[in-house]
Amino acid sequence: MGARAFQTGTMNATERRARCDALPGYFKGRHVYELATSVRRFTSFVELGAFLGQSTCHLAQLLLERKRARNLAFELDVVDAWATSTRWVRDPASVSAIALHGGARNAWAAHMAATSSLGAVRSVTRAWATDAVGRFANQSVDFLYLDTEHTYEYTRAQLRAWGPAVRGWVCGDDYCRPGVRRAVEEVFGAKRVEYLGYEQFCVATTGRLPSRPLARLASPRQRADPCCETRRHC
Ligand SMILES: C[S@@+](CC[C@H](N)C(=O)[O-])C[C@H]1O[C@@H](n2cnc3c(N)ncnc32)[C@H](O)[C@@H]1O
Numbered sequence: 001m002g003a004r005a006f007q008t009g010t011m012n013a014t015e016r017r018a019r020c021d022a023l024p025g026y027f028k029g030r031h032v033y034e035l036a037t038s039v040r041r042f043t044s045f046v047e048l049g050a051f052l053g054q055s056t057c058h059l060a061q062l063l064l065e066r067k068r069a070r071n072l073a074f075e076l077d078v079v080d081a082w083a084t085s086t087r088w089v090r091d092p093a094s095v096s097a098i099a100l101h102g103g104a105r106n107a108w109a110a111h112m113a114a115t116s117s118l119g120a121v122r123s124v125t126r127a128w129a130t131d132a133v134g135r136f137a138n139q140s141v142d143f144l145y146l147d148t149e150h151t152y153e154y155t156r157a158q159l160r161a162w163g164p165a166v167r168g169w170v171c172g173d174d175y176c177r178p179g180v181r182r183a184v185e186e187v188f189g190a191k192r193v194e195y196l197g198y199e200q201f202c203v204a205t206t207g208r209l210p211s212r213p214l215a216r217l218a219s220p221r222q223r224a225d226p227c228c229e230t231r232r233h234c
Contacts, residue, residue: 024094027173029055033058036145037063052111077136079125082104105126143171144170155180160187169204176226195223
């Protein structure tokens with residue numbers, strides 16, 4: 001996608017969603033963002049791992065829609081090192097977007113501008129996730145979404161570093177990767193982790209997750225056997 005701004009103000013929600021889907025990326029957690037943005041008291045949203053902006057675009061558009069429809073305020077902060085991006089580049093669309101814009105960080109910004117999502121973002125921090133946490137006060141984040149490095153060591157370090165900053169939910173992608181799952185369950189305890197399907201997990205650091213909406217999101221088979229869809233038997 002080039003830098004031309006789409007007239008998203010005149011689009012409906014389906015068209016705005018399609019614009020986000022058209023960006024290069026691997027995002028599969030839209031249902032988690034819908035759930036988190038449906039919580040009225042949540043105002044502070046942080047995304048760790050934004051890559052070329054597909055996931056940020058979805059969160060930004062949901063938050064803008066929430067503001068338009070229900071006048072709910074929000075802050076969206078984005079953190080990405082954009083240093084290891086070549087490790088995530090698997091598809092030609094991402095490769096060409098990075099080349100076109102002179103780097104992944106620039107491509108993220110161009111995609112945000114092109115989808116009229118940039119105005120929803122309060123801050124963009126280019127840093128390692130464990131370093132960026134110092135900018136956030138304890139108990140200041142309602143919703144943290146983790147989609148960065150998938151190793152056990154990195155995931156555990158990030159969850160430990162960010163835990164005190166979160167007063168609401170910690171959610172993330174790639175739960176079915178052994179390192180991510182082990183780290184999430186070790187830091188929070190397996191019983192507190194909700195699996196939402198499509199490799200998405202959530203933990204309520206205070207209070208409780210809404211069990212009925214979550215139950216609808218993952219099938220009974222998936223809830224009994226998280227990640228079964230990645231092994232193609234549910
Ligand atoms: C899988 S991609 C994120 C995809 C994005 N959420 C989406 O769905 O469009 C992972 C991103 O995390 C970033 N990253 C990896 N390790 C990181 C770390 N330790 N701290 C900050 N960012 C990191 C990479 O630069 C990359 O852009």
